[in-house]
Amino acid sequence: MGEVEIVAQDFEARVRLQRRQLLANYNINLQYSQLFGIDTSQQIQQIESYLNSPDLLGQTVLDQMINEELIRQEAVK
DSSP: OOOOOOOHHHHHHHHHHHHHHHHHHHHHHHHHHHHHOOOOHHHHHHHHHHHTOHHHHHHHHHHHHHHHHHHHHHHHO
16 A cells, blocks of 8 residues: 555644644543542543643554554554
């Protein structure tokens, strides 16, 4: 298969989307904790680590995009 480039514009859009999803999950976990007394501290801590580390978030998104492309290429075969 040919090489596929990941365009910066696509990458940046995906990082923004992932960040919004993380913030939504953070708020949901916070609400579960406050309203229902569910211990979500582990989930909140994990989300915070992604939100506080742009390099980690960016690398995770890049890995996801690469894996998705590899899956697409395998599906074509």
